[in-house]
Amino acid sequence: MRPLKRLGRSFDKYWYGWAMAAPVVIVMLVLVGYPFIWGAYLSTTNADESNIGHDIGVNHIPPSYHSVGLHNYWDILSGNDGHFYSTLTWTLIWTFVNVFFHITIGLGLAVLLNRKIRFRGGYRLMLILPWAVPGFVAAFAWRLLYNDNGVFNAVLKYFGMHGVQWLAQPTSAKIAVIAVNVWMGVPFMMVSFLGGLQTIPKELYEAAEMDGATAWQRFRMVTLPGLRPVMMTVTLLGVIWTFNKFDVIFLVTEGGPAGSTDILVTHAYQVAFANIRQYAEAASYGVVILSMLLVFATVYRRSQAKLEVQA
């Protein structure tokens, strides 16, 4: 009763705020909550396209799927489905390598562009361009570059070397998709760091210079600590985005050759839509992916909070 009473009192006091928030809350419940609960339910069944049930014109097909408990999860986590652990390993490598390059290159460019140089506006504009290009356009453009008759091979052939089928071998295909994603992700990091850099008080640098700190020392002792709040947020965001980065993989290689560049989300998509539509198994993949990201986000925030206290 107590919490309810408290809730009631808070409602009396802040009814205006509640009313303002209500539409968002309702929309979120409909758009996020319902599909999530439905997906979680489906993951405990054997639903696929043939038994999910539908009415089309003269045809009435009643739903005939039934509960299978945690079978789908067991199938995935025990490695029985033959895809989970190999895909997970590559997903983790993909995420780590991408975020590493996003942050280092983004930070480097931000520091460069934070100085007063000529044509700074022009450089910033050019570097922000990859971000402005829609993902699918960028992916198709890169696919053309990697093609047998593409620019990269034209350059190789110009120098008398053989062309390479970039997207045909697992290793080169993996490097290729990482290159595309790094290219697409750096601008966001750069802009975020540029914003962060501008919040660091100039006096700190002046003081450091007075104390005789070298450029490297100023970067390590002033810039990096000053960027920590931004760094923490963009790393978390970067990890979540990259982990679930569907478009680059799907549009550049479609997971190929032979599934070697499939990350968890593209694999889940293929389970759900590429052939016989196995909704239940795909839903289980969805829940597994979400759980992993939730655990990561919680652990990461905790560790960062601890660091902050120490600092």
Added chain:
Amino acid sequence: MRRSTAAKRGAGIAAIAVLALAASACSSSKSGGSASGSAAKDPASVKGTVTWWDTSDATNEAPNYQPIIKAFEAKYPNIKVNYVNVPFSDAEDKFKTAAQSGSGAPDVLRADVGWTPAFAQLGYLQPLDGTPALANDSDYMPGPYASDHYNGKIYGVPQVTDTLSLLYNKDLLAKAGITTAPKTWDELKTDSLQIKAKTGVDGTFLNAASYYLLPFIYGEGGDIIDASAKKITVNDATALKAVGIAQDLVKSGAAVTDVTKDGYNNMQTAFKDGKVAMVVNGPWSTADDLKGSAFSNADNLGIATVPAGSVKAGAPVGGHNLVVYAGSKNLDASYLFIAYLNDAQNQATIAAKNNVLPTRTSAYSDPQVANNKILSAFEGPLKNAVGRPPVAGASDLFTPLDTDYQAILGGQKSPQAALNDAATQFAQILPGFSKS
């Protein structure tokens, strides 16, 4: 771009299908249900918009449908046709999504023969028995028509039929001193190496899609499944031998391949620009080939039956059907549209312009078709073509097999391991089938 099929079965099965069709056509016309009631409607009174998803090639084939659609709209002023070109590779997915969600599906779809029974099984298609869509249906070739029958009903009409053949660049073969097209995979290997040595261009471009693996498997007397024994045979000794031949073509340098998403397009570009001498492909690709520099003289394009393995030469029968979405709000207009689009005259016109093979027997006597060299060149290959098992899930087998075939050609998996993996996936798609 894969073409799947379930069209031509043995002559016996085809005959049974024709009998079944005759029986079902009789019964529905006698019963006088709602379907045959619509047949009696005055066509001029039918109103509505027919949305047609056409899956033919957007640049080479699609424009040739426009005059026919205009003529149809002139004949039926109350019917509008909404023509939508959907890329073949996306169409199955798009249609499934739209059909299942109950909105956005077209009234009429040009469906691969392999999809038709699968869609019918899922309840997405409207049975056409007793409707005007089946007008003059005794004229259809029994093989292609068989793919429209599912559970005793008819779910579509065959629009085009096709099979894979060996397409070759006559100039390049002549330059290498080769006078006749290779008749076996062994000859193809020798000839390809000779072409490469003498002319510098690649001998053969092997499409890494599993549909194009079938001629190798049929060549050894095998198949990917045995429907009558309910057995998965994709990993048996014959299939393994067949995959070995394909793999050896690539390893020995006789053939080049491309396991990426752009593989099919790269194959087409290389062939039509004269950068490769031979490919295995279907009649649908010839309209594109003839636009290339290598075939500015159309006589340079050679067409032969696919090379034989140790047992025989065989390629799968493919093709497309016109089917009606069960949820269509314009059923009557859709039936009329299909009947019009698929009458012998229009079939012949499309066949001649797009180099696709008609499904109506009478269309072949039309001078446009009879005098078309490319179409007549496909007659031989079509005779040797192999029908695939009449199983609803058959067209779904290509997706997992594609992955495993790519892994073999790319050297990531041993043939036996990859084929065993395919067999495991087949078992999930075909309940009741045993693995060998």
